[in-house]
Amino acid sequence: MLGILPEESTSFVGRNWELFRLDRALARDRLVTLVGTGGVGKSRLALRAAREAQALFPDGVAWADLSPLHGDRLLLSTVSDACDLADHTPRMPVDALCEWLAGKRLLLVLDSCEHLVDACRELVADLLTAVADLTVLVTSREPLGMEGERLIEVEPLPPGGPDALDLFTQRVAAASSAAQSPETETETETETETGTGTGTRTRTGTGATTGAEAGARSADAQQAAAAIQICRRLEGIPLALELAAAQAGRTTIEEIAERLGSRFDVLATPGPGVRPQRHRTMRTAIGWSHELCAPLERLLWARLTVFRGDFDLESARAVCSGGPLGADAVDALLGRLVAVSVVTVVAGGDGIRYRMLDTIREYGHLWLRALHEEAALAERHADHFLRFAQDADAGWLSADQTRWYRRIAEADTDLCTALDHLLATSPERALRLVGLVGFFWSCCGHLHEARGYLEQALAAHPSDGADRTRALWALGITLTLQGEYEDAQRVGEQCTRAAWREGDTDELLAATYLTGLIALLTGRPVAAHLVTEHGLGAAPGEPFDSASRLRCHLVQVFALTGLGRLHEAQERALWLRAGCVERGEFWSRAYLDYQLALIDLFSGNPLDAAAHARSMLESKRGLGDSFGIALGLDVLAAAIAAAGDGELAGLVYGTGQSFWHTVGHPQRGTPDLRAVREECERTARAKAGDEAYESAYQWGLTADPAVALSAALGARCGSARGGLGT
Numbered sequence: 001m002l003g004i005l006p007e008e009s010t011s012f013v014g015r016n017w018e019l020f021r022l023d024r025a026l027a028r029d030r031l032v033t034l035v036g037t038g039g040v041g042k043s044r045l046a047l048r049a050a051r052e053a054q055a056l057f058p059d060g061v062a063w064a065d066l067s068p069l070h071g072d073r074l075l076l077s078t079v080s081d082a083c084d085l086a087d088h089t090p091r092m093p094v095d096a097l098c099e100w101l102a103g104k105r106l107l108l109v110l111d112s113c114e115h116l117v118d119a120c121r122e123l124v125a126d127l128l129t130a131v132a133d134l135t136v137l138v139t140s141r142e143p144l145g146m147e148g149e150r151l152i153e154v155e156p157l158p159p160g161g162p163d164a165l166d167l168f169t170q171r172v173a174a175a176s177s178a179a180q181s182p183e184t185e186t187e188t189e190t191e192t193e194t195g196t197g198t199g200t201r202t203r204t205g206t207g208a209t210t211g212a213e214a215g216a217r218s219a220d221a222q223q224a225a226a227a228i229q230i231c232r233r234l235e236g237i238p239l240a241l242e243l244a245a246a247q248a249g250r251t252t253i254e255e256i257a258e259r260l261g262s263r264f265d266v267l268a269t270p271g272p273g274v275r276p277q278r279h280r281t282m283r284t285a286i287g288w289s290h291e292l293c294a295p296l297e298r299l300l301w302a303r304l305t306v307f308r309g310d311f312d313l314e315s316a317r318a319v320c321s322g323g324p325l326g327a328d329a330v331d332a333l334l335g336r337l338v339a340v341s342v343v344t345v346v347a348g349g350d351g352i353r354y355r356m357l358d359t360i361r362e363y364g365h366l367w368l369r370a371l372h373e374e375a376a377l378a379e380r381h382a383d384h385f386l387r388f389a390q391d392a393d394a395g396w397l398s399a400d401q402t403r404w405y406r407r408i409a410e411a412d413t414d415l416c417t418a419l420d421h422l423l424a425t426s427p428e429r430a431l432r433l434v435g436l437v438g439f440f441w442s443c444c445g446h447l448h449e450a451r452g453y454l455e456q457a458l459a460a461h462p463s464d465g466a467d468r469t470r471a472l473w474a475l476g477i478t479l480t481l482q483g484e485y486e487d488a489q490r491v492g493e494q495c496t497r498a499a500w501r502e503g504d505t506d507e508l509l510a511a512t513y514l515t516g517l518i519a520l521l522t523g524r525p526v527a528a529h530l531v532t533e534h535g536l537g538a539a540p541g542e543p544f545d546s547a548s549r550l551r552c553h554l555v556q557v558f559a560l561t562g563l564g565r566l567h568e569a570q571e572r573a574l575w576l577r578a579g580c581v582e583r584g585e586f587w588s589r590a591y592l593d594y595q596l597a598l599i600d601l602f603s604g605n606p607l608d609a610a611a612h613a614r615s616m617l618e619s620k621r622g623l624g625d626s627f628g629i630a631l632g633l634d635v636l637a638a639a640i641a642a643a644g645d646g647e648l649a650g651l652v653y654g655t656g657q658s659f660w661h662t663v664g665h666p667q668r669g670t671p672d673l674r675a676v677r678e679e680c681e682r683t684a685r686a687k688a689g690d691e692a693y694e695s696a697y698q699w700g701l702t703a704d705p706a707v708a709l710s711a712a713l714g715a716r717c718g719s720a721r722g723g724l725g726t
Contacts, residue, residue: 005047005050005063006047006063010170010171012044012048013157013163013167013170014162014163014164014166015048018152018154019045019048019049019052022049023053025152026049026135026137027056029150030128030135031124031135031138031144031149032135032136032137032138032152033138033140033144033150034152035140035141035152035153035154036141036153036154037141037237037279038362039237039239039359040155040156040239041156041238042139042140043112043139044238045154046137047063047109050063050137054107059105060106061107061109062079062082062083062084062109064078064081064082064108064111065111066113066116069308069413070417071420072116072118072119073416074413074416075120076093076097076123079097079108079110079123080093080096080097083101083108085662085664086444086627087447087664088445088447088483088627088664089482094123096664097127100662101127103133105133105134106133106134106135107137108127108135108136108137109136110136110137110139112139112140112358113139113140114141114142117140120138120144121144121146124138124144156235156237156238157236157238158236159235160228160231160232161236165227168227168230168231168245171242172253175247175339222254223253226253226254226256227253230257230260233257233260234281235281237281237282237285239357243288243289244256244260244288244289246289246339246340247289247292250292259288259292260285286359287363290363292340293336293337295324296324296333298367299324300316300325300333300334302365303319303320305356305361305364306320306377306381307319309355309412309414309417310353310413311354312350312352312410313330313331313354315384316354317331318387342356344356350406378421379421379425381414381421382418382422382425382429382433384418385411388415389433390436391404392404392407392437392440397546397550397583398584398585401587402586402622405440405623408437408441408444409444409624412446415433416449416453419457428463430457430461431460432470434450434454434457434471435467435471435473437450438471438475438478442474442477442481443587443623443625444623445624445625445663447478447482455475457471464501465502466502468498469498469499469507469511470507470510472498473507473511475491476492476495480514480518485522488514488518489515492514496511496512496515498511507548508539509536509539509548510548510551511535512531512552515531516528516529516531516552516555519559520559520562525558526559529559529560532555532559533556536549536553553576554588554591557573557576557592557595558591558595561595561598561602566603573595573596573599576592577592587619587623589619590616590625590628590632593613593616593632594631594632594635596612597610597611597613597616598635600612601635601638601676602676606639606640606643607639609638609642610636610639610643613633614636614713616628616632616635617629617633617636617709618713620632621713626659629709630659630662630663633656633709634653634677637649638677641680641681641683644687646684646687646693647688648696649681649684649687649693649696650684650692650696651696651697651711651712653697653700654701654708655709655711656700657697658701659705
């Protein structure tokens with residue numbers, strides 16, 4: 001099943017009629033578009049509807065958030081990621097996506113399309129034409145304008161109705177609770193039943209009404225009236241209500257109503273050429289929240305708009321501090337912006353990350369421009385992510401390796417934003433940046449993204465130098481993984497010549513690794529061994545002196561296995577693996593486990609082979625490398641089949657095939673493994689019987705890939721049925 005839906009961090013209020021209409025539309029129409037002004041709640045409505053409609057779509061729901069995209073360059077890669085496709089082929093990305101989705105019955109949600117309407121219209125037309133059972137749900141401030149598009153306009157909550165009041169009071173209660181210390185709570189208080197939910201409480205008892213109780217009821221009535229006034233002033237627009245409610249941590253409901261009313265009175269007679277009333281209401285609510293912020297909070301708000309995607313505290317400090325805003329002050333100021341709903345907290349792989357909604361970012365960016373800081377912030381943003389990439393590259397051969405893979409993945413949108421800026425302003429630094437992240441991207445399946453930026457940066461900065469040589473190497477790796485071996489060989493030769501010309505040992509070893517890798521993948525282990533032997537001989541040193549040197553040793557292990565020198569390959573692999581374990585390095589260790597699994601398989605030790613294959617798969621799962629997972633599942637299945645468990649082998653073969661599909665390739669690994677794999681598959685069928693084998697295979701092929709991978713890793717020989725029930 002495809003896709004992971006975002007978590008709903010707050011309660012969902014009302015919208016029963018809209019959900020009913022949307023549920024019917026998703027059951028009958030192939031393209032449904034929710035249209036409405038910014039902040040009206042289109043995304044929340046789409047998320048709730050998608051969650052409730054999952055039963056209609058046996059292949060799952062894929063959610064693509066397009067709001068961080070600046071231009072359509074990353075549109076296809078974003079949608080492909082949402083659909084769990086990490087295409088490794090040189091095909092047009094849209095063709096790969098259509099092929100991947102063909103035969104699937106799923107719901108694709110494209111959230112926040114208003115800034116990419118033309119590109120989304122073209123993509124949706126291609127997908128709906130090629131994928132017969134696809135349904136697309138779009139959220140946008142304007143329709144795509146396509147034939148057969150079912151439009152559902154999302155209105156604000158009725159300002160005088162219970163839903164707007166319920167939303168506002170729930171958010172007020174949350175804001176008040178966050179601002180209130182535990183010591184102020186009393187055990188004998190219960191929620192009042194005025195319906196405001198503002199956190200106002202009244203004591204319960206059986207005695208006569210006291211003056212204090214009467215006063216409390218009067219205060220409750222005043223708060224209820226103020227809450228109703230706010231809902232009407234803000235026309236029931238959910239985001240506006242949330243921003244107003246967030247101020248409850250700083251002031252009272254009555255003061256919120258009074259201040260908000262004063263601001264609307266000032267703007268009651270708008271000038272010519274203004275936008276529709278709801279847009280003005282939303283802008284006014286955001287502007288009012290902006291006015292209530294302290295000067296440094298406003299400054300941070302404006303500067304944070306430079307981030308297109310999620311960001312962490314470290315990045316916020318590095319990019320947004322300066323002038324009156326010290327780095328040490330960013331923490332507290334960011335916390336206050338979270339408290340007033342200007343910034344939201346999202347989960348991250350390595351801790352807390354933050355996000356700003358598009359509507360709020362747009363407003364803050366206007367202030368950034370008014371402060372004349374737009375260019376300076378873009379430059380600081382690019383500098384930060386260049387340093388970030390340099391740190392990631394330096395940490396590759398360390399215990400932080402997997403952490404850097406996660407951080408590169410989380411920062412993908414902003415790395416691309418930095419690259420776009422540098423391509424326009426400083427091509428040399430753009431070349432350096434993409435050369436540093438290109439290998440990370442390629443290993444995580446972002447091959448089209450890596451290739452596009454590498455080719456553009458190399459064309460923009462043709463001058464020789466270390467940055468160009470590094471970028472050529474990264475491009476060669478990308479082309480190799482896409483199966484474009486002739487082009488990769490040509491780029492590898494350029495890389496080798498440049499390395500010799502510059503006299504850089506590490507660049508020479510990097511070029512040697514690339515040439516050896518191409519030789520391995522084209523079935524020439526002799527050539528792979530010779531080229532790496534020559535490269536390492538010309539630059540003596542220890543395997544762990546650099547990442548490039550270690551990769552050359554890895555190619556040698558592969559080549560020795562391919563040459564049938566199994567004992568020699570095993571000794572070297574075990575030695576290198578011990579060094580990887582000592583340093584906490586996983587990428588090379590995973591491929592050494594793969595080789596050890598092959599060696600044990602060729603040597604008649606299937607249980608040991610399975611153990612090494614599982615170790616490889618754990619490493620590759622941590623790195624998010626679908627290509628490596630597919631390789632590991634192939635050898636694990638072969639080992640299990642050789643051990644005599646045909647049904648479990650079928651499950652693992654099926655799971656492996658599903659991962660090969662996600663990278664767009666038929667099974668492709670060490671060429672010498674093909675005959676062994678085919679023989680083991682025949683053995684597995686014979687052991688299990690065709691019916692049991694096929695049932696297990698189909699489960700592995702069609703189950704959620706993450707679930708199937710966990711089953712393959714957790715099961716042991718003789719336990720396939722237990723895995724099938726996972």
